[in-house]
């Protein structure tokens with residue numbers, strides 16, 4: 001008995017020590033404990049400064065119970081960043097604090113709301129999922145919102161830098177990446193200083209942007225600094241920012257410049273931000289974050305790629321606060337035993353050009369990425385076998401074979417939510433190290449699976465690589481409320497399914513064309529042999545490369561009628577925007593700019609049926625593969641004519657030349673008619689002259705002279 005008691009006691013002492021030391025550990029790391037819900041008194045005093053996201057809950061509501069663990073995890077994950085941004089997550093138990101909740105007019109549980117020093121600001125959007133990610137996105141969004149600047153009382157984290165310090169960074173002495181801004185000033189200590197900048201209208205607004213940027217980047221481990229070009233003249237001159245040192249033209253405006261320096265390197269470590277000033281903070285954020293990310297070129301696994309290609313694209317009602325990002329992942333796949341360091345050098349040279357293509361992220365992998373492409377491809381075929389009355393579709397192995405070569409190292413490209421594999425055709429070492437070739441390959445494939453369509457993006461998409469993409473298919477969506485958003489997302493799923501189903505037909509047509517060319521080639525060399533041509537000619541014919549035309553591709557887009565009300569008519573999709581409903585689809589044939597709004601049976605095209613989407617895409621883009629292509633009716637994009645006069649589209653399509661030709665034609669016809677008339681009249685006169693002598697045509701002319 002006693003011995004057992006003693007051992008229990010010893011155990012308890014031991015355990016207490018363990019617990020105590022764990023507590024000490026967490027204190028040492030500066031991690032606070034998850035706090036108790038606020039009392040009314042605490043609420044009153046805490047909201048006086050900073051921003052607060054409050055969860056008003058009841059311990060008896062089931063949604064509140066479901067939220068509790070998410071809330072705790074969010075609080076833990078965000079506490080460090082929250083301190084920096086002056087925004088906290090707190091809870092209020094409305095059963096314990098009935099008066100407070102009544103005063104704040106809480107009518108449902110849980111109620112998630114944002115408060116500032118002057119009280120209630122707004123609700124966490126009802127339609128958003130209550131997840132850690134969306135809660136943190138919401139917190140960041142609000143902390144960085146200029147409307148809340150005062151409540152947050154944010155100070156810039158940017159450090160004042162000298163030219164010498166910057167040169168040390170360039171020499172590789174830094175251990176963190178630095179985003180540095182250059183100003184036309186002499187003694188700006190903090191980048192928040194209130195200064196009168198000469199000839200720099202952009203400077204004060206950029207100071208505010210820089211403050212927010214300094215906070216945002218600090219949470220991604222990127223430091224920020226600022227340099228006064230008037231006092232670091234030689235550095236600024238060397239970097240080509242002469243105008244920040246001296247005003248040469250008193251009328252011209254100047255703007256601050258930005259550069260990123262990567263740590264622990266002394267070559268290829270300086271990146272200058274674009275050639276133009278941008279008013280968009282996210283451009284600078286993306287510039288810094290993506291270059292840093294890509295310079296680290298993290299490893300990625302086949303498993304991670306499978307997750308990426310399965311990502312479901314979902315519109316959210318508030319895309320402003322949680323923008324839908326669809327990333328492009330470029331993977332350098334290599335075998336460490338056979339790859340030489342020179343092969344990897346190409347990655348370093350890709351960083352700069354890739355920073356100019358949106359959403360591209362660079363990785364490396366020692367795993368066999370061919371496996372990832374097969375997995376993705378199989379998954380696509382699982383999806384498109386949705387129609388049991390059609391013969392089973394199987395992965396186009398031949399297509400994969402012409403696209404995916406077993407080689408090492410190799411470059412693969414995967415897009416968020418896209419099962420179609422892409423591989424770089426670098427057959428030789430030179431091609432694998434040709435940065436320009438690789439960059440243009442990535443550029444061609446760099447569109448997201450779903451492109452947002454608005455007047456400026458449609459213009460760009462119409463110009464985008466016309467040889468490879470022959471069409472743009474656009475689905476109408478509406479994100480103004482939860483129900484419409486859900487409906488839009490459902491339609492988008494069907495829409496993508498139809499596009500994949502089309503992709504299967506398209507890949508078969510690519511393979512068919514290659515095979516036809518191969519047959520032709522074989523026949524040519526057979527004929528040459530028969531003719532007894534020189535062996536040189538035969539060899540030349542045999543090694544002639546078969547062009548690999550992976551074309552007739554389709555670009556997918558969505559057009560949000562709640563965001564661009566006048567968009568539809570502005571983009572030339574017709575004048576009656578109210579006629580367009582969620583789920584409607586238009587197909588735009590890129591080379592001819594003809595727009596298809598009806599399927600082959602004369603019905604309005606919608607994403608209801610992936611089968612109809614496929615049939616329509618085939619009829620428009622691969623007419624030789626379709627029996628329905630003759631039934632398709634179309635209109636010219638931006639046509640000024642109503643349906644009755646749609647024949648005039650043909651003329652309108654050729655613009656100035658179209659109308660000029662028609663005008664010319666009219667002139668020719670008129671002249672022809674006129675001549676014909678003249679001939680007739682002449683004959684009449686001649687006939688008359690014969691009878692009345694000089695009173696003929698010639699006589700009249702003479703009188704005029």
Ligand SMILES: *[C@@H]1O[C@H](CO)[C@@H](O)[C@H](O)[C@H]1NC(C)=O
Pocket residue numbers: 048049050083084086117150151152153154155
């Ligand atoms: C948070 O904002 C308040 C003003 O609302 C300010 O007094 C306080 O210093 C700020 N705290 C931090 C850590 O910036």
Ligand SMILES: *[C@@H]1O[C@H](CO)[C@@H](O)[C@H](O)[C@H]1NC(C)=O
Pocket residue numbers: 219220221
């Ligand atoms: C920042 O750096 C620290 C250590 O250098 C690391 O532990 C942390 O994960 C990094 N955070 C991010 C967001 O990269």
Ligand SMILES: *[C@@H]1O[C@H](CO)[C@@H](O)[C@H](O)[C@H]1NC(C)=O
Pocket residue numbers: 387388389390609610611612
């Ligand atoms: C399945 O395919 C057939 C033609 O092959 C078509 O008539 C039918 O509408 C399709 N069904 C669905 C559900 O798409």
